[in-house]
Amino acid sequence: MSEEASIWEIRLGMHTTRRQAEEIRERIARMLCPDPGHTPPCPIPWSISLLQEDPEDGEAYPELTEQARLEGERNP
Template sequence: MGEGNQSDPGAAPEGRRLWQVKLAVVATPGEHEELLDRLTDVLCPDPNHEGPCDIPWAMHSVSEDSLSKKERRALVDEIEDTNPS
């Protein structure tokens, strides 16, 4: 990501901030893969470009098996609040 704040080696370069965007979905494995592909296309529309991406990014995905029962319940509740029946 280049030179960050020298007093904070994990800091983003001047003029930029580090953001974490979280998204919870209920999907089949195929839908999950398609979603990751589509998000990748949004973040990096030209995978063959030279040099680093204009907006540096990283993506991580975890399944419900990696979450505690409490974390799973909180995410399902949040999804249900966002998508009422």
């Protein structure tokens, strides 16, 4: 029995600098499409975006904020 394809989303929260986040985004993009110069379309259609948390929306990843605070206290 085969499954029908549909849209799936993987969310990844990170406590990083913008530069680190961009580097990670690029690494993920290369995992999804190792040959960016290939003839379209990709065998698996995909999209990637990079969003910074908006403090007015509340914390989406409070555990990351707490972890970063604790790590900062241990490694000043």
